[in-house]
Amino acid sequence: MPHGPAEVGVGPWPGEWPTGEQYDEQLLAEGDRRNVVDRYRYWRLEAIVADLDTRRHGFHVAIENWQHDFNIGTIVRSANAFLAAEVHIVGNRRWNRRGAMVTDRYQHVRHHPTVADLASYLTSCHDGAGVALWGVDNLPGSLHLETTEVPERVCFLFGQEGPGLSEAAREACDATFSIAQFGSTRSINASAAGAIAMHAWIRRHADLGDGSAWRG
Structure with missing residues (x-):
């Protein structure tokens, strides 16, 4: 063909x-x-x-699930590609798996009824050392992801396409970060933002010495 x-x-x-x-x-x-x-x-x-x-790498990915957003599956697929430690679904337990292309079978996927439950779980990880909770959304006052040192243990939290992070999520996050944009649109797709944030972790912490990471 x-x-x-x-x-x-x-x-x-x-x-x-x-x-x-x-x-x-x-x-x-x-x-x-x-x-x-x-x-x-x-x-x-x-x-x-x-x-x-x-x-598995030291970063986690979390997605709020209030509207059964198709982007959830695509974020899970990127989490598999970058080998996230865990994926967290916050809100509705059932989520749209179509975009995941069955990659969720290879991930540890946890459900949390609320963002507070997610934050509590992350605090208990690594024998109490915890995992930082970073929201990714272009909110007023958000820090710049491109110029920030990404920690090794971090959970990137994404909101629904359109409304972004919920108010509860914003309050629970240790900080929120925006991604630099230069065009006319106000925001980028949630799944694209997810891939960018995960790749920021990869560039800082992943072992890039193994040529098998680049696949033709």
Whole structure:
């Protein structure tokens, strides 16, 4: 096909099957069409999650869920790409998973009824050392994300598309940060803001010496 291969992934394993508890016999027999990197081809879901758990980064991502925003799923997908420690859904337990493209299966996703519950959980993390709660929204008085030293242990909190962070979220955050913009629009898409904030953490704290992080 002119735009790429007709199928993603790989077919049945050719030849003698490999041994190891990480392998899924059904995938070996039928092929692995999942959107995973080559490292995890033919691996069981649980084995992939366990391996990811050995390498997860120190940042968390939280999203307020009052309107079943489609952007929630896209933020979760970015959280998987940048290997967030955990993803937190605040508000309604049910959320629109369509944009996640099943990447939520590889993440630890927690639900919190209120922002106060989220803040309490983050305070208790790391044996009480806690995780800073940073709101990301272009509010009056917000600090500049681009010129701020991003801490290693931080949770980026995003509001709903349109209204942004709720009043309760603003009060619970240790600080709020805006992203520099130069065009005519007042704000950028919530999922785009999420990816930018996570990448700010990556540039500061991730191990970029491994060439496998850049995938062609």
